[in-house]
Amino acid sequence: MVAAEDSKAQGRSGGRPDSRRGAAPRRKLLMSEIVDQAMRIFAERGYDGTTLQDVADAVGLSRPNLYNYVKSKEDLLVAMVEATTESAANALREVRQRTDLDSADKLRMLVRALVLRRAEQPAQFRTLDRSDQALPPEIAKKHLQGRRAVLREITGVIEEGITAGRFRPVDARVTALSIIGMCNWVAWWFHPSPAHPAEPVAEQIAENAVAMVAREAGRTxxxxxxxxxxxxxxxxxxxxxxxxxxxxxxxxxxxxxx
The missing domain is CATH 1.20.5 (Single alpha-helices involved in coiled-coils or other helix-helix interfaces)
Known part of the structure; x- marks a missing residue:
């Protein structure tokens, strides 16, 4: 287990973070495990019903060692927001700014990326969605900014496609909200397995999104x-x-x- 290995490493260094090469990747991996476990417990017991000790036990760390990574439950919420909304918006922005893709390819890539995130991190998304009204003000603001950024990127690609004549003259914002809702719902109904991987689902939803806005053949x-x-x-x-x-x-x- 990553936590056990990290705990041993800290024990050898007197409780101080390991400064050797490879310490940073290990810390990042453990932080990811902490967030994943926290999201699972939040989903099961609710934010208010979860303690840092619950998270420490799930990861295999003592509570003092857990404090090397997070100081409070709010720190975990911040990490969740960064993983589910801010990083998603940044990734989508990179796609929208590409000049080697047309609008349909950009929309296809945006939707595929968003669906895969929801399929791979369903607990994180569901927890934030359920706790949206109960988030501390600063975290709620951060979460809202990330969601608006995602909406802005998808709306921008749709508007770009309309201007280029690739997409029908639809209401770009309403269409973007519809597409985002289609992507977000994956976190609730899709359960990946070796026999049912996420990639084909993401591809199909991406094609559905493009079909919603694309002009008919010969109309471009x-x-x-x-x-x-x-x-x-x-x-x-x-x-x-x-x-x-x-x-x-x-x-x-x-x-x-x-």
Whole structure:
């Protein structure tokens, strides 16, 4: 167990953090285990019903050793927010800023990344979702900022696609909220297993998201310019002309039973 190994290492160094090479990765790994265990217990017993001793016992650390990593339950909530919202927003921002992808590819990657996060860290997300109203003010503010950042990144990609003529002129914010809800719900219903991995689910939801906004085949302008939009209007006018012509010709035809 990581905690046991870390405890032994601290024992050899008199309780001080190990300064040798590899100490930082081990600390990061143990911190991740602490957060994971805390989220599991929060989900089972609620935030108020969980103590730091419960977390220490679950990880295999003494309470004094746990204090080398977290000082309070609020520290664990901060770590949760950073892992579930802030890091997600940062990852999505990197995708949105890429210049080698078109809007559909960006949206596909954003949704896939968000679904995989929800599938891999369901307890963290569910705990924050359930505890949203009970979070301490500063942590609630941090959580809200992260959620707004996620919404902003997805909305930005949708707006980019609309401007480029790749997506239909939908309400970008409403659509982004719908897509985020679809991704978030994965944390509640999906249970990964070797026979049911998360990746195919993420791929399907990503394709569903793109299908929600994509223009039909042949309706995408060659260039995202006003002239490109005019070209689409001409296509519509040509199609309307054909319909009107066909209807006019049909009026001159004798009835089928004549």
């Amino acid at each position: 302008p060659d260039t995202p310019t006003p002239l490109g939009a005019v070209a689409l209007l001409r296509q519509d006018l040509d199609y309307l002309t054909r319909l009107l012509t066909a209807e006019g010709e049909g009026e001159d035809l004798p009835p089928d039973d004549a």
